[in-house]
Amino acid sequence: MARFDDFELLSGLVGAAPVRRTRMAGGDLSLVERVELQDGRSVILKHGPQVQREAAMLRAIAQSGAPAPEVLGVAGDLLVMEALASDGSLGSAWGALGAAVRLLHDVPGDAYGWESDHAFGPVPIENGWSETWPEFWAERRLRVFLAHVPADLGRRIERLCNSLGVRLPERPKASLLHGDLWTGNVLVAGGQVTGLIDPACYFGHSEVDLAMLCLFGSPSPAFYSAYGPLEPGYRERQAVYSLWPALVHLRLFGGGYRPMVERFLSDCGV
Structure with a gap:
């Protein structure tokens, strides 16, 4: 390196x-x-x-x-x-994180996407602008993996993509997203969030960041209290949004993440 x-x-x-x-x-x-x-x-x-x-x-x-x-x-x-202070533990800072993420998500965009593509190492992140949210999620986040997964998983992903028009809102508020919001990308010191780091920003449905935050853990009630009310149907959409980071992990780190991908596909009923 x-x-x-x-x-x-x-x-x-x-x-x-x-x-x-x-x-x-x-x-x-x-x-x-x-x-x-x-x-x-x-x-x-x-x-x-x-x-x-x-x-x-x-x-x-x-x-x-x-x-x-x-x-x-x-x-x-x-x-x-x-260089920001960090003591390595969210602990009592979940409420502060909820307030910080709400500030982020309150920034509106005119469409879904970002001014440039990005990448997680060798995995490209396509951010071309879309007018409708199901189109963005299908074309920029899920179908891009079809050439990189086994055929049986690909068929299930394609079935899911074909149903996104009824699973996802057509035009939710386009919020500024962190794009890789897991606890390792949150710096905390003294019970306060000192910084959100390693972003992969774009404008999209706010629930994407929340699903990512739940991928390897669960925010405390203080997070949701500070963040504010969730939209109806949030839980039903969570697996759809969790699938994308699971596919990223599968491509980056190999077959050990296939069970996670399969679990989210099963949670989506495909």
């Missing part, structure tokens, strides 16, 4: 020379380091092909009023961000 050797570039972006760097945990799809600077500050570096797009997404999150690291500079494949 590449390393951050061009510290001259970093010095130009932040106005101080680096003195120490430490690789951070995680980073399955990109290299992330914490760098201490000569002037006493610390910054976070991220290196990868998507950093220009990620910088724009972080700025969009911050403009919503939700917490996000400040983008200090971006050049080529190097993103420099503010």
Whole structure:
């Protein structure tokens, strides 16, 4: 994996020379380091092909009023961000997360999609604009996997896509989504959310983020109390929205995620 050797570039972006760097945990799809600077500050570096797009997404999150690291500079494949406090546990911060996600989802879009495509490592995320939500979810999130899954799963996905017109609202509010909202992408310190990180933003149905947050766990009641009322039929749509991140995991990490994909397809009745 590449390393951050061009510290001259970093010095130009932040106005101080680096003195120490430490690789951070995680980073399955990109290299992330914490760098201490000569002037006493610390910054976070991220290196990868998507950093220009990620910088724009972080700025969009911050403009919503939700917490996000400040983008200090971006050049080529190097993103420099503010280093935020984090103690690693949501604990008593679920209510703060609910309030933050509500701020995000209150930002409206004119259609479903984003100004550019994105990617999770080798898995492309297609964000072309769509006028109706079932069309976006079928074409940009589910059918794109048909060439990458076994034929039996593909047939079930296709059946689901053909029924989305009656399963999903045609034109729900197009909300600003984080796009990869799981607990590992939420920084917390002192019972407060300090930042939402590693976004894959686009405009879509708010329930997508909520389904992602439930993929590997369950938010506490404090989250929902702060977030506000859910739309009727939320639970019935949850499996439809959970299927996409399950398919991403299947493609990224292999057959160990097939049971998760099958479970969500079965929950959808296909």
